[in-house]
Amino acid sequence: MTATDALIKCLEMEGVTHVFGYPGVAICPFYDSILNSSIKTILVRQEQNAAHEASGYARVTGKAGVAVVTSGPGATNLITGIATAFADSIPLVCITGQVNSELMGSDVFQEADISGACESFVKYSYIVRDPNEIPRIIKEAFYIATSGRKGPVLIDLPIDVQMAEIRKFSYPEEANIRTYKPTVEGHAVQIRKVLRALKNARRPIICAGGGVHLSGAKEEVRRFVEENEIPLVCTMMGLGTLPTDHPLFYGMVGNNGQVYGNRAMNDADVVLMVGARVADRSITQPDLITENKVLVHIDVDPAEIGKNAGPTIPLVGDIKNIFEHFNQKVIEADYTDWIDRLDGYKDDGMNARTRTVYGDEDDGNPDTVAPSFFIRELSRAMKKDAVYVADVGQNQMWSCANVRIREGRFLTSGGMGTMGYAVPAALGAKIGAPDKQVVAVCGDGGFQMTMMELATLKQYDVHVKIVVLHNGVLGLVRQYQHFTYKDRFSVINLDGSPDLEKLSAAYGIPYLRISDEADMLDKIDAFLATDETMLLEVMVDPNSLA
């Protein structure tokens, strides 16, 4: 049995169903062996998308996504995708081909030190020297990627190691790494302290981050919130913890969040940060968060606790595990006055929205639609458990402020803010959850970064709904230049962009276009009526601000 035969057997035993990648000479032994396997291969059109697709797949399945590419440029193209996954703690196992191990270090054709290049944004990396180590390494890689604080693991595999014969194949039952024992179980004393702090609180709030989804703790958190009637806000990565119209949900915090969400955070006396990093986008002044407040920080990664703000009560562990403990008893407290106050904030916020200059449902331009109005109506029309994938830029801001999530998911590149994430991540999500409706929403800048994946969608008959908000500019940069550089616009025009109708036709994908609020709802219905892949171009005024 060759090393790659063994490797594929290991992947099968890990329950891998799909491999996203791009072959090249240095990974050909792998792609030869996989022909004998039931694992499906997805040929991406550029390697970065392999990592994004694996990421979308991982986020809806909870399993590690797998990307397999060749050495040199194949591996370096993957880097942005790995860094994107690392920033959002998405479990990936990335396998890169490498030149012959005897030639490593001599700068031969298509050699790149990929493990060195990725060191600061992988959870761990391996360079395989001994083919007999492959079963242990694969077992460890999947364990590392999917446990503790999740993240990408890189395995660099020289071609001679791939072709070597393996003496005896046996796949280990479990990974045993003496240096890696993530804390799952929350400390009982700390848990009691948190519950006591909540009992004594008058104005408690939970701020849910991406860790809630990563831990699969949505149900547990929701139960805790509902049984104890504690209000909840979230970060962008935490969107979807509660349905958008849940009475105890008070919006997203941060500089792109809702005013009433931020007011709720500011006024609280006990804040539970749950699986959130207290990062700069959500908490602009982390030092202030501990002023006059009890800050409880719950995270599986002890290094996140105290990194940006010193908590009053640190609690390390898996969120699902911790909330299962929390849910064993109802807290004897009454926060009704606090909730009344927050409801007032929320009403003020909703009223303010409808009082904007053009109202909220018309942008004042006859040839374009108001993007926030469009997103609200789109997400309203989507299936209850749909997956909404937002790209990066104004479209992301409009999305997170206006999307209506019920039982579905909201995916986006939060930490890294990688443009072009939406289309490939949506493709991966649809493969991971074929029964779910998957909608990607991008701008015309981000779309053009990864639109080559339309071919992948076509080739594998994957059905994704793609929305392109077309304003002809890099909107978020333009908006920044509008405010910061007083309309001195620099390098933001997307002149020369393709006609998306013709582009869709070239890929054999049906196309729709919305340029007027009048027929917007009908077009949205038509867009979502079928299951097939479709591209919806939505004309947006470049002056629309997010």
Add this chain to the structure above:
Amino acid sequence: MKRIYSVLVENRAGVLCKVAGLFWRRCFNIDSLAVGETDDRKVSNMIIVSAGDKRTLEQIEKQLNKKLDVIKVKTFDETESINRELLLLKVKYNRTTRRDIMENCDIMGAQIVDMSSTTMMIQMCDTPERVQIFLNSLKGISIVEISRTGTLAMMKCSDNK
């Protein structure tokens, strides 16, 4: 604030690079770094001396613990440990400076371990502070080459542990 980290790591290729890279990427200082094998050949010990505010020093420990090649991190300050540094120093000498150099060596407990007709090599093993004092005392002497190990440190003996 100074802090010493005694870090047990897997003795594998690339581990030094990963640990040093962590300090570089997160903008932590390294005042000194000394690495060597332990009694177990599969394990190396790194002694890292760093400085920073309280939060930075705590982050260094947490981030080190997060590295999958790190087995154990012990941290202490200089007063809790015995600290040593080894210095090898090659200086030029002549008839007028020779006596001075030898006296300084005598006073500070350094030894002359090699010599030629124009240069001599001095060895000193002492606390990092005393090594620095010795170096300062050689002002006016022409130094050809210096090699220092960086601080080695170990927690003081205690009957409790």
